[in-house]
Amino acid sequence: MKRLIDRRGGVSTLAAIAMPALIGMGAFAVDLGAIHMRNRQLQGMADAAALAAANDPARAQALAEASVEAAGWPDPVEVRVETGGYTPDAPVADRFTPGGADAVRVTLNADTPVFLGVAMLRGDRVALERKATAARARMAAFSVGSRLASLDGGIANAVLSGLTGSNVSLSVMDHQALLDTDIDLFAFSDALRTRLKLTGASYDEVLAADLDTVDALQALADALNSDGRTGAASAVRTLAGQITAADLPLDRLIDLGPLGAGTTRPHGFGARVTAASLIDAALGLATGNRQVEIDLGANVPGVAKTRAWVAIGDRPVGSPWVAVSGTGDPTLRTAQTRIYLETEIAVAGLSALARIRLPILIELAQAEARLKSIDCASAAMRSATVEARPSPAMLSITEIDKARLTDHSRDIATGPAKLVRTLLVRVDGSARADLGGASGWQSLKFSQADIDAGVVKSVATNDVTRSAAASLMSGIDLDVVALGFLPIPVSPIVNAVGQQLAAIAPALDVLVNRLTALAGVKLGEADVRVTGLRCGQPVLVA
Structure with a gap:
């Protein structure tokens, strides 16, 4: 009876019975880890290929293949490239539409070897497929109603006086300087942020801030002066000193779209208007009707x-x-x-x-x-x-x-x-x-x-x-x-x-x-x- 209840050697027995399962699970884990790693590598290759192809959609296939080849994948990789368009606010399945030239979708197909779990995975290789889509950000700045009357100092002063309820008296030279001078709206917003002491505020927040027409004109003069347009800056400061301040909701006049959330001027992109048209539109908005x-x-x-x-x-x-x-x-x-x-x-x-x-x-x-x-x-x-x-x-x-x-x-x-x-x-x-x-x-x-x-x-x-x-x-x-x-x-x-x-x-x-x-x-x-x-x-x- 003592031998029937003797527990010595029980662990060895259990270990012997569990060993095949433990070995199988270990092999499965090693192979799954390897597959996951290779899958991530293939996704990185797809991302890089999509970015390369999107640089020039006309040569998308060649650029994607060159990118994949440079990655050094040890086995053959099938590279499929589609050019199209991308609509970010569409349903996920409909965002990429074939046929355009502003987005590229790359699909990579490859396989990876299995090392220890051949029997469990029913083969010595596993097929992998990864996709990536890249698109170029497209934006344009545009305006409507930028026409200005041929210069007549008397008429222009009369209109500005009426819009501001003040007595405006600018010279013909002042008006000409404003007509001939462009101002970048991001530079204007930067000057406005500094004048209003809105450190760290986004462009949208600056345009939505409480300000009046005098603040806006002084900021415009600051921006013009920084750009070396001293004649136009002087004309704007003269105008700012002649008008009565009125509330100015600039966010109703200017919409910087996806760039409005930023705090720094975008490199290589401008949204320009003439100083005269900006003044005219701002004063018209501030004094409505x-x-x-x-x-x-x-x-x-x-x-x-x-x-x-x-x-x-x-x-x-x-x-x-x-x-x-x-x-x-x-x-x-x-x-x-x-x-x-x-x-x-x-x-x-x-x-x-x-x-x-x-x-x-x-x-x-x-x-x-x-x-x-x-x-x-x-x-x-x-x-x-x-x-x-x-x-x-x-x-x-x-x-x-x-x-x-x-x-x-x-x-x-x-x-x-x-x-x-x-x-x-x-x-x-x-x-x-x-x-x-x-x-x-x-x-x-x-x-x-x-x-x-x-x-x-x-x-x-x-x-x-x-x-x-x-x-x-x-x-x-x-x-x-x-x-x-x-x-x-x-x-x-x-x-x-x-x-x-x-x-x-x-x-x-x-x-x-x-x-x-x-x-x-x-x-x-x-x-x-x-x-x-x-x-x-x-x-x-x-």
Whole structure:
């Protein structure tokens, strides 16, 4: 009985029984570890091959194969390469789409030997497959509504005075310096960060900070001065000293897109605008819906007297004026604008006391622009394509309540205009011309040379076949009312007024275009500028 319960030698017995299993598990662990290591090595090779191939999609297969060969894998490796496009915000399975030229997907197939677990793994080799996708970051900076009126110191000062509620007096040389000077928005944001003492803040945080127009102008002057543009910097400081400060939400004006989260200026990429257009857009945003009154006197040939009222509305929410983007968002829009002109014209053939008083209302909706595509296929063919749609416009000869100009939420009540009024006769008139309502999106392609040169391209409405004023005058409806008891011949009066309006139409076209240009958009046109293009180094995306 003692032998039946003797436990001596039990461990040896158990070890002998478990040894085959222990040896098998050890072999399995060694082989799995080796397979995992080789799998990681193959993934590293796939990553390197994808990055190499994405540098030049036209030679993707050759570059990927060269990268794999350089890695020194001891056995044959099958290399499959697909070129395509990559959309980061699409569902995971749909992000890579074959057929493009901005992303590369590399698939490597190889096998690795099994050392100890041949029986358990049913063979002496295990097949491996690893994939990697690399894409080049594509971004463009673009703006809409960059048109500026031909220089006229008096008009420009009047507009700036009206926008700021101050008395602005810059010289023609100051205005010219601002028109001729570009400023990089990242450099401007850096200067703004320093002035506001926002150390470490991202560009988005700087643009969203509480600041006013004076802060912004002083920061602009700092950036210009650092860039050696002392003349433009001096003009900006002069302007900053003449205006009344107003809150300025810059993040509604400038959208730096994926680069806004950064804190340092991106190397080799800029988003540039003219100093004059930045000032104009910033002041217009800060004072939203302010009405500007301009007395042009007799500066228009053939016109005895001209006054103009310009009312610039707020920009649509989420629609900046300049943006950095790699996709079709955001859509940029100009501000809705109303212009009201009152001109006095001498009428040939009538009494010397008679004048045509011609009131014209111009309503401009938003011009729009959005990024359509970026071509990074090769350095020689780099380009960006922007779609733009010109501003629909309505012109009418009508009477309005000028106090309602700034209320862009409602249509303005209109009525026949009193064109001529004497002791014996009154001439009323009305006309309307709608321009650009049927215009669709039009594509503008900017090469790298265009971007470097600061080229501005325009799209125009396809239904403007003649001058706007001529269109308006040709359709005017005149009504002559006798105010006395004597019979008055109507035909000579109608003919005299009609001929005078037709004769003055070309001069009025020049005036209308100058005033609409101050609002950022020419009548029936929209200007687009691409100021930066980035076809960055390839990055692994999946």
